[in-house]
Amino acid sequence: MIxxxxxxxxxxxxxxxxxxxxxFSTALxxxxxxxxxxxxxxxxxxxxxTNNKIRxxxxxxxxxxxxxxxxxxxxxETIDLNHKELRNGGVVIADAKFDxxxxxxxxxxxxxxxxxxxxxxxxxxxxxxxxxxGASTALLDLPVDIIxxxxxxxxxxxxxxxxxxxxxxxxxxxxxxxxxxGGPSEEFKLEPGDGxxxxxxxxxxxxxxxxxxxxxxLMSAYPITPASEIMEYLIKKLPKLGGTVVQTEDEIAAVTMxxxxxxxxxxxxxASAGPGLSLMMEAxxxxxxxxxxxxxxxxxxxxPSTGLPTKQEQSDVNAAIxxxxxxxxxxxxxxxxxxxxxYDSVEAFNxxxxxxxxxxxxxxxxxxxxxxxxxxxxxxRVTIDRGALALEVExxxxxxxxxxxxxxxxxxxxxxxxxxxxxxxHSTGVEHDEQGxxxxxxxxxxxxxxxxxxxxxxxxxxxxxxxxxxxDDADILFVGMGSTGGTIEEARKQFEADGLKTNxxxxxxxxxxxxxxxxxxxxxxxxxxxxxxxxxxxxxxxxTLHAGGREKIKRMLKYDGNxxxxxxxxxxxxxxx
Amino acid sequence: xxxxxDFRNNIKPNWCPGCGDFSVQAAxxxxxxxxxxxxxxxxxxxxxxxxxxxxxxxxxxxxxSIHGRSLPVxxxxxxxxxxxxxxxxxxxxxxxxxxxxxxxxxxxxxxxVTYIVMDNQIYGLTKGQTSPRSASGFKTKSTPTGSxxxxxxxxxxxxxxxATFVAQSFSTDLKQLTAVIEAGMNHKGFSLINVFSPCVTFxxxxxxxxxxxxxxxxxxxxGYDASNKMMAMQKVLETxxxxxxxxxxxxEKPSYEQQLPGFQEIGLAKQNxxxxxxxxxxxxxxxx
Numbered sequence: 001m002i003x004x005x006x007x008x009x010x011x012x013x014x015x016x017x018x019x020x021x022x023x024f025s026t027a028l029x030x031x032x033x034x035x036x037x038x039x040x041x042x043x044x045x046x047x048x049x050t051n052n053k054i055r056x057x058x059x060x061x062x063x064x065x066x067x068x069x070x071x072x073x074x075x076x077e078t079i080d081l082n083h084k085e086l087r088n089g090g091v092v093i094a095d096a097k098f099d100x101x102x103x104x105x106x107x108x109x110x111x112x113x114x115x116x117x118x119x120x121x122x123x124x125x126x127x128x129x130x131x132x133x134g135a136s137t138a139l140l141d142l143p144v145d146i147i148x149x150x151x152x153x154x155x156x157x158x159x160x161x162x163x164x165x166x167x168x169x170x171x172x173x174x175x176x177x178x179x180x181x182g183g184p185s186e187e188f189k190l191e192p193g194d195g196x197x198x199x200x201x202x203x204x205x206x207x208x209x210x211x212x213x214x215x216x217x218l219m220s221a222y223p224i225t226p227a228s229e230i231m232e233y234l235i236k237k238l239p240k241l242g243g244t245v246v247q248t249e250d251e252i253a254a255v256t257m258x259x260x261x262x263x264x265x266x267x268x269x270x271a272s273a274g275p276g277l278s279l280m281m282e283a284x285x286x287x288x289x290x291x292x293x294x295x296x297x298x299x300x301x302x303x304p305s306t307g308l309p310t311k312q313e314q315s316d317v318n319a320a321i322x323x324x325x326x327x328x329x330x331x332x333x334x335x336x337x338x339x340x341x342x343y344d345s346v347e348a349f350n351x352x353x354x355x356x357x358x359x360x361x362x363x364x365x366x367x368x369x370x371x372x373x374x375x376x377x378x379x380x381r382v383t384i385d386r387g388a389l390a391l392e393v394e395x396x397x398x399x400x401x402x403x404x405x406x407x408x409x410x411x412x413x414x415x416x417x418x419x420x421x422x423x424x425x426h427s428t429g430v431e432h433d434e435q436g437x438x439x440x441x442x443x444x445x446x447x448x449x450x451x452x453x454x455x456x457x458x459x460x461x462x463x464x465x466x467x468x469x470x471x472d473d474a475d476i477l478f479v480g481m482g483s484t485g486g487t488i489e490e491a492r493k494q495f496e497a498d499g500l501k502t503n504x505x506x507x508x509x510x511x512x513x514x515x516x517x518x519x520x521x522x523x524x525x526x527x528x529x530x531x532x533x534x535x536x537x538x539x540x541x542x543x544t545l546h547a548g549g550r551e552k553i554k555r556m557l558k559y560d561g562n563x564x565x566x567x568x569x570x571x572x573x574x575x576x577x
Numbered sequence: 578x579x580x581x582x583d584f585r586n587n588i589k590p591n592w593c594p595g596c597g598d599f600s601v602q603a604a605x606x607x608x609x610x611x612x613x614x615x616x617x618x619x620x621x622x623x624x625x626x627x628x629x630x631x632x633x634x635x636x637x638x639x640x641x642s643i644h645g646r647s648l649p650v651x652x653x654x655x656x657x658x659x660x661x662x663x664x665x666x667x668x669x670x671x672x673x674x675x676x677x678x679x680x681x682x683x684x685x686x687x688x689x690v691t692y693i694v695m696d697n698q699i700y701g702l703t704k705g706q707t708s709p710r711s712a713s714g715f716k717t718k719s720t721p722t723g724s725x726x727x728x729x730x731x732x733x734x735x736x737x738x739x740a741t742f743v744a745q746s747f748s749t750d751l752k753q754l755t756a757v758i759e760a761g762m763n764h765k766g767f768s769l770i771n772v773f774s775p776c777v778t779f780x781x782x783x784x785x786x787x788x789x790x791x792x793x794x795x796x797x798x799x800g801y802d803a804s805n806k807m808m809a810m811q812k813v814l815e816t817x818x819x820x821x822x823x824x825x826x827x828x829e830k831p832s833y834e835q836q837l838p839g840f841q842e843i844g845l846a847k848q849n850x851x852x853x854x855x856x857x858x859x860x861x862x863x864x865x
Contacts, residue, residue, distance in 0.1 A: 197865045198865075200864055201864045213860075215851065215852075220653060239838045239840070244837050248682070253649040256643070256646040256649040257653035258653060259642075259650060260640070260652065260653025260654040260657070261656055264844075265658060265847075266845045267850065283643060286642060286643050286646075379852075379857045384851060418617075419617060419638075419660060421615075424636065426633050426641070428641035438633065
C-alpha cells in the first residue's frame with residue numbers, strides 16, 4: 001500500500017480532459033484524500049498537447065511531485081512528451097486505438113485499453129474519457145461506486161440515459177483493466193483516505209468566495225488568463241446578492257469603474273494579470289490620491305509583455321509595489337496557500353477601507369489555477385471593517401465642504417458616501433486641501449502628502465509573514481512567497497532528513513514590507529535561500545533593502561514557466577549552498 | 578426644494594473669461610434643480626482638461642478623475658448607487674480621443690449616466706493642439722500645416738454605436754442647453770449630449786460667430802421625429818453635424834440596470850453586505 005501517488009491525464013486540448021480530471025478527483029476528494037493539481041495548457045482552445053496532473057495523498061500536500069506514477073494517454077504525443085516523468089515501474093494506460101508504444105527498454109508498464117472502441121460501442125467516442133476513469137479506478141483499487149455517484153451529479157441534468165451510458169463506460173474500463181493487469185497490485189493500492197470531504201477548489205475561486213464573504217458586491221473586469229475564473233465565479237454569485245459583474249472594454253475601464261463604485265460605497269473588485277495591471281497603473285495613482293479604496297487581484301503569469309500567458313511566474317512583485325507615477329500609499333498582499341487566498345481576499349477589502357488606498361492581492365498562476373483540497377474555511381474569522389466612515393454628517397459651515405481629507409494623526413480621514421446629506425466634498429487626482437479642492441499651496445502640499453503616506457506607518461496585518469521557525473540557529477532559512485510554499489516545505493524536509501536545521505518564511509505582506517519581522521528570522525539562520533519564480537530575485541531584493549542580510553542571501557530563481565518541484569528544488573539548493 | 582442657486586458653490590472657475598464652459602456649468606445647475614434633485618443626490622464625474630474642472634464648480638458630489646476615464650468612474654458610481662443622479666463630463670479630447678473606447682462602450686452599455694461633452698474642437702489646457710473634432714486643415718501647434726485627419730462626427734458615432742439618447746446644443750443657448758440636459762437626466766439610460774463650447778483663447782476659427790451662423794435646431798425641421806433613427810441620421814448628415822436639440826431618443830430600450838437580474842431599486846451601497854452562516858455554508862458546500 002502507498003500513501004501518495006501522482007496521476008496525469010494527457011491529450012489534445014479540447015478533448016474533455018478537464019471533466020475527466022474533475023470526475024476522478026471529485027471522487028477522490030469524497031474518499032478523503034488530499035489532492036493537489038497542476039494544469040499544463042497552452043494559449044489556444046483546441047488542439048495542442050495538454051495535460052492535468054494530480055497528486056493524491058493521505059497527508060496534506062501543497063506541491064506537485066517531480067515524478068509520475070500513472071500516465072493516462074489519449075495519444076502517442078502524450079506518451080512521448082511525458083513518459084520520462086514516470087518513475088521506475090510506473091504505468092501508462094493508453095487508448096489501444098493509436099497502438100501506443102513506450103521506448104524500447106523503458107522501465108514502465110503499458111496497458112493498452114480500447115478507450116475509443118469501448119466508448120463507441122456504448123454510443124459515442126466522447127465517453128472514452130470515462131473508460132479511462134474506470135481503468136484508473138481499477139488500477140488504484142478504488143470503489144467504483146463513488147465514481148459513478150459523481151457521474152450522476154455531473155450528468156444528472158442531462159438525463160438518466162446519459163448517466164447510465166457514462167457509468168457503463170466507467171464499468172467497462174474498470175473491468176478491462178482488471179482483466180489485462182490480472183487484478184489490483186499492491187504497488188498502486190492507496191491507503192484509504194480519511195473519509196473527510198474537503199473543499200476542492202482553485203485559488204481564484206477561493207478569492208472569489210472571500211470577496212463574497214467580505215461584502216464585495218460589484219466586480220468590473222476584462223477577461224485574461226489566469227484571472228478570468230474570479231469573474232466567472234462572481235457572475236454566478238453576485239446577482240443573487242443584489243450585485244453584478246461588468247465585463248468592461250479594457251482593464252483601464254475595469255479599474256476606474258471599480259474606483260467609481262468604491263467611491264459610491266460598494267466594495268468592488270477588479271482582477272487581472274500582468275498586462276492588465278500595467279494598464280491600470282495611472283488609475284492606481286488616482287485611488288491613492290483620492291483615497292478611494294480599491295482591491296485589485298493580479299494573478300501573475302509569465303511576463304514581460306504577453307510573455308508566457310499560461311505559465312507560472314512571480315515577476316509582477318515590483319510592478320505591484322512601485323507601479324504608478326508619483327508616490328502613494330498602497331498595500332500588497334500575497335497569500336501562499338489556498339486557505340490564505342480566501343482569508344487574504346477578505347482582509348484585502350478591510351485594509352482597502354481602513355487605509356483608503358489601493359490594495360493589490362497577488363497570486364501566481366499555480367496558486368490561482370491549481371485545484372487542491374483545502375482545510376475548512378472558518379466563517380467566524382470573516383469580519384467586515386469599513387474603516388472610518390460617517391453615515392450621517394452635521395451641517396457644514398457656510399461655503400465649506402465636508403472635510404473628507406481632514407488632517408489626522410493616523411493620516412486616515414473619515415469617508416462619506418455620495419448621497420449623504422451635508423457630506424458634499426470634492427474628490428480629485430489633483431493635489432487638494434482638506435475639502436478636496438484643488439490646491440497648489442506648498443504648505444498644504446507637504447501636509448497632504450505626509451498625511452497620505454503616514455497611513456502606511458500604521459498598516460496592521462495579522463500575519464505579515466508566515467514562519468515555520470523551529471530553530472534559533474538554523475543552517476538554512478528558506479524564504480518564499482505564493483505557491484512555492486508547499487514545494488519549499490518538501491525540499492526543506494529532505495534537508496532535515498540530511499541532518500540540517502531549517503526554517504521557512506513565507507512573506508504574506510509584500511508592501512509595506514515587514515522588514516523587522518523578516519530581519520528577526522534572518523538573524524536565526526546561517527544561510528538564507530530566497531526561492532522565487534522570476535529572473536532577477538525581486539523578493540530577495542526587497543529583503544536586502546528592508547531587512548538586510550545581503551552577505552548570507554542566495555537566490556534560487558526559476559523562470560522557465562514551470563513551478564518549482566520538490567526534488568528539483570532540494571537538489572538545486574544543495575548545489576547552491 | 579432646491580433651486581439652481583443651491584447647486585452653486587463659491588469656487589471661482591479657472592476658465593478664461595468668455596469660455597463656453599460657463600454656460601454648461603449654469604445649465605447643469607438649472608437642469609438639476611428643474612428635475613427636482615437636492616445637491617447631495619447629484620454626482621458630477623469629470624475627466625481632465627479645462628472642462629474637467631467642472632466637477633468642482635457645482636455644489637454636488639464631485640469626482641475629478643483622470644484623463645479620458647470619467648465614464649467608467651461614473652458608470653461604477655451609478656451601479657454602486659442607482660439612486661444618485663450621475664453626470665459625467667469632459668472635453669472632446671477627453672471623450673473622443675483618449676477616452677473614445679469608453680464612450681463607445683458606455684453608449685452600448687446604456688447605464689443611466691448623463692454624459693456632457695464640452696466640445697471646443699481643440700486642446701485648450703495644453704495650449705492649443707488638434708483634437709479629433711478639429712476640422713481638416715485646421716492649423717494648431719501640433720498640426721502646423723493643417724490637420725490631415727478626418728473630423729469625428731460624435732452624433733453619427735453615437736447613433737451607430739446604438740445610443741438611446743443623443744443631443745447637441747450650443748453654449749450660448751442656455752434655454753435649449755438646459756432643456757436637453759434635463760431631458761438627458763430624465764432619460765432612463767445613457768445620454769450623450771455634445772455641447773459646442775467655444776475656446777476663446779486657442780480656437781480662432783470655431784468662434785461663437787462661426788457656430789451662430791451654422792447651428793440648426795431640430796425645431797426648425799417640420800415634423801422632426803426624434804424617435805426615428807433614420808431621420809436623425811439623415812438630419813445629422815444634412816446639417817453636417819450642426820444640428821442641435823434632442824437628435825434621437827429611444828424610450829423603449831431598458832437601461833443596463835433595468836436588465837440586470839436581481840438588481841434592486843435601492844442603491845447597492847445601502848444594502849446589507851453581511852452573509853449569514855447559512856449562506857456561507859451553502860457557498861462552501863458547492864466545492865465539496
